[in-house]
Amino acid sequence: MSKRINALAQRLRTDQFFLASALNDYATSEQMDDAALAAALHCSPETLTSLFLCRRPQPEPPAFRQDVDAIATRFSVRADVLAEAVRRADALVALRQDTSAITAASGGTLIAARDRQDEEPHDTNEPQQP
Amino acid sequence: MRATDRVGDDLYRRLLANDADAPRDLLYAYLDPLASWLSARYWNVDPHHCTTAAEEALLSLIKNPTLYDPQKLSLPAYLRMAVRGDLLNILDADKRHRAHLAPLDDVELYADAGNTGQDVANPETLVTERAERQAKLAEAVRVLNAISSGLTPEEQEVLILMLFDQERKTEPYVQVLRISHLPLSEQRRAVKKVKDKIQKRLRRAAITNV
Numbered sequence: 001m002s003k004r005i006n007a008l009a010q011r012l013r014t015d016q017f018f019l020a021s022a023l024n025d026y027a028t029s030e031q032m033d034d035a036a037l038a039a040a041l042h043c044s045p046e047t048l049t050s051l052f053l054c055r056r057p058q059p060e061p062p063a064f065r066q067d068v069d070a071i072a073t074r075f076s077v078r079a080d081v082l083a084e085a086v087r088r089a090d091a092l093v094a095l096r097q098d099t100s101a102i103t104a105a106s107g108g109t110l111i112a113a114r115d116r117q118d119e120e121p122h123d124t125n126e127p128q129q130p
Numbered sequence: 131m132r133a134t135d136r137v138g139d140d141l142y143r144r145l146l147a148n149d150a151d152a153p154r155d156l157l158y159a160y161l162d163p164l165a166s167w168l169s170a171r172y173w174n175v176d177p178h179h180c181t182t183a184a185e186e187a188l189l190s191l192i193k194n195p196t197l198y199d200p201q202k203l204s205l206p207a208y209l210r211m212a213v214r215g216d217l218l219n220i221l222d223a224d225k226r227h228r229a230h231l232a233p234l235d236d237v238e239l240y241a242d243a244g245n246t247g248q249d250v251a252n253p254e255t256l257v258t259e260r261a262e263r264q265a266k267l268a269e270a271v272r273v274l275n276a277i278s279s280g281l282t283p284e285e286q287e288v289l290i291l292m293l294f295d296q297e298r299k300t301e302p303y304v305q306v307l308r309i310s311h312l313p314l315s316e317q318r319r320a321v322k323k324v325k326d327k328i329q330k331r332l333r334r335a336a337i338t339n340v
Contacts, residue, residue: 002158002161002162004161004162004165004181004184004185005157005158005161005162007181008157008161008185011185017192017193018153019150050154050158051154053153053154053157053158054150054151054153054154055148055149055150055151055152055153055192057150067150070149070150070151071150071151074151075151
């Protein structure tokens, strides 16, 4: 196995275009290392590298099923596990995007509240708190 | 119409058809050869940069397959052209990084890779040099597309060596033409024959600075 191919496959774990990112997210969510992931898919470590370099299956049906089946058939891996892995990863991506949106919205609200508090006039006749 | 390159044509057709395993096959077919070729071509450049450039050229093609026009160039010739641009970008970024870290003497390490070695720390000089290189690259692509029709993949490689690298030595041409098994005199004769053919086309296209 080429060192360059191996290194690139690892690099693509964070590239959403490639299946590497979906398998990486799935494995992380299942607390699997690469060996466990390969075992779940019924493939060798070399075949796992090949999977990493495939395009991530398109999310919409029927393209999703076609892509999963094509990859599973080509590399003789478990189609059900592959489908589950990609669906889980897609859900995780959607969840992260929702969480980012909520965090950004909350952050905006909190900042506004602090501003209003800062703007309120300071009454010097009020008794000081101990 | 350009010469046939069945492997590249098939891979490209599958990329365009959005085959899920086409990226994998393209990377297996071209990453090592492209990186090794670039490393041998630019022997004084960090091999890691050459590998990264090869990765970037292939990933760009995978994500934007319509950048490549199969009517003009074979896939290997296109990749060898594209990877040079990516290598220049990487060297630019590295130079800017080193300008903040190292004494100017280190610039000499990059002299043969096409840098002027002058005034590295000046960002305006870097921008100007990069713009000039990109303009040369764009012009070379235009010329390449204009005159490569009917050339074999090997002849296209010779054209790129002449245009991009202004290569004077015979050995690189011998390698791309795969004639190293011939006696030296025949190698020179064969190289001259192809270069003359290309020179004729360049003259017809009114390109004289090669």
